[in-house]
Amino acid sequence: MSGLLTFVLGATIKVSLIAALALVATALLRGRSAAVRHWVLAIAVACAAVTPILQGVVPAWTVAPLVDAGGVLATIQDAPTTAAVAATSSSDLIPRVARVAVVVWLSGVAMGFTILIVGLARLASLGARAAAVDDGPWRDIAANLSRAYGVRRPVRLLVSPNASLLATWGFLRPRIILPVSARDWSANRIRIVLGHELAHVRRRDWVAQMAVEVLTAVYWFNPFVWILRRRIRLESEQAADDAVLSLGVNGGAYASELVDLARTLVAARPAFSFVPAPTMAHQSSLERRVRAMLNARLNRTPITKSACAAIVVALAAVTISLAGLGAQTGPASFSGSLLDQLGGVLQNVTVTMTNTATGARVEDTTDARGRFAFTGLTPGSYTVAAGPAGFAPLRANVRLAGGEHAARDITMPVGSLEETITLVSNGRPETSAPAPQSRRTPMSVPPYDSAGGAERPPPPPPPAGAPEPGGRLPELFGLPGGPSARHQPPGRP
Numbered sequence: 001m002s003g004l005l006t007f008v009l010g011a012t013i014k015v016s017l018i019a020a021l022a023l024v025a026t027a028l029l030r031g032r033s034a035a036v037r038h039w040v041l042a043i044a045v046a047c048a049a050v051t052p053i054l055q056g057v058v059p060a061w062t063v064a065p066l067v068d069a070g071g072v073l074a075t076i077q078d079a080p081t082t083a084a085v086a087a088t089s090s091s092d093l094i095p096r097v098a099r100v101a102v103v104v105w106l107s108g109v110a111m112g113f114t115i116l117i118v119g120l121a122r123l124a125s126l127g128a129r130a131a132a133v134d135d136g137p138w139r140d141i142a143a144n145l146s147r148a149y150g151v152r153r154p155v156r157l158l159v160s161p162n163a164s165l166l167a168t169w170g171f172l173r174p175r176i177i178l179p180v181s182a183r184d185w186s187a188n189r190i191r192i193v194l195g196h197e198l199a200h201v202r203r204r205d206w207v208a209q210m211a212v213e214v215l216t217a218v219y220w221f222n223p224f225v226w227i228l229r230r231r232i233r234l235e236s237e238q239a240a241d242d243a244v245l246s247l248g249v250n251g252g253a254y255a256s257e258l259v260d261l262a263r264t265l266v267a268a269r270p271a272f273s274f275v276p277a278p279t280m281a282h283q284s285s286l287e288r289r290v291r292a293m294l295n296a297r298l299n300r301t302p303i304t305k306s307a308c309a310a311i312v313v314a315l316a317a318v319t320i321s322l323a324g325l326g327a328q329t330g331p332a333s334f335s336g337s338l339l340d341q342l343g344g345v346l347q348n349v350t351v352t353m354t355n356t357a358t359g360a361r362v363e364d365t366t367d368a369r370g371r372f373a374f375t376g377l378t379p380g381s382y383t384v385a386a387g388p389a390g391f392a393p394l395r396a397n398v399r400l401a402g403g404e405h406a407a408r409d410i411t412m413p414v415g416s417l418e419e420t421i422t423l424v425s426n427g428r429p430e431t432s433a434p435a436p437q438s439r440r441t442p443m444s445v446p447p448y449d450s451a452g453g454a455e456r457p458p459p460p461p462p463p464a465g466a467p468e469p470g471g472r473l474p475e476l477f478g479l480p481g482g483p484s485a486r487h488q489p490p491g492r493p
Contacts, residue, residue: 005098006379008105011055012222014322015048019224021318026231034242035303038235040311041228042208047319049215054323095358112217119276123169130158130177137187142194148247149202159183164265168197169206169277179265192244192257193280199243200278205236213276234285236278238292242300251293262286332400335373336408338366338386345370346412349388356381388412
């Protein structure tokens, strides 16, 4: 769900930029004809419609990441503790909000396409029940105007039992559906109406109309798309009016016929009258169109082929550039190697990546070359973690854009080593060191001096570990000097 929402938001931003650019261009082209402005808007609709497809096709381009003095990419940095806590606390709320947003958007898309399908079905039903007009003034005037406009495709004229519908639709087999009262119209009104509707056929306005209806159904929440839809309808009708006036029809007479026709059709219009087709007597644009008919200084020249090609090239270049902005919107990937500080690879180490927004976690184990790889990642911010034995735990932040394939080598810092030694006595651990024990040293006796009868000074104490006087060392080694061979002073028995 979050991946779909990211894709839709990225496409919405780019579609909004294209629509805004087209609207600004039409405002700057006020001095040009309505045909030029309509072509700009129609090409903008086509570019906006294909933008989501181009996002996965055109090469991605992004702003280069910042590099610090040491040349370390700023995309991986120490993860602040507060940020990690905030991401953890919001990891449950953000996925729920994303799911609700996707459901609301899909519901609006379903409703928009339902209305569009119902409108097409209504057109098909009215066309099936309408009677064809194959003779009389309608047929003759239609043939003359088709030759004047250069329309070679056969156009069917239908009279519907509906008293309020006057529209043109169809691409390969265009059809003009007329109200039931059209059989009683004067030749002047027939010429005006057919001149207007056949201009739509020549300009293929129904294709642009359907494209903008589909775009509105998908981006129903985008105000730029709704403004684009309204403007393209208005410029389409005004361009068709200019074509009628170019036939030599007087502007005042045309305005009078249009107002009278709109009054008749609007009065008979039912509550639900939407049809996905250009309608001649649309009430919302009537006032502006009448003012344009009466303004003799307006530019009414049709668009040239060179102007068409220039507009297509300019908008296509802008669209391709915007489609590649910020990288391709699609799954991202992150790969690299896990190294120690001497450049050696670390094998069989578990590396985890946690999405800081959703809390989703994936993990991989390094191979014999220390490589790890994560694919199919949702664009966003991730926390990379690893903690092999003997190294300090790693926590780093990495941000991945849609369609980005990032590769980083991670060097693990050496950790500190601590050991605890426990003394065990009789199967029980000692809680404290044993108290020192006092040792009794035998009293030394001054040796007897046979020469002078005086006592000699005592010899220095034996070194540590030496046998005590009178010990059993000579006896143990079989040497004389045991208890039976003690030294006696001379002169004594």
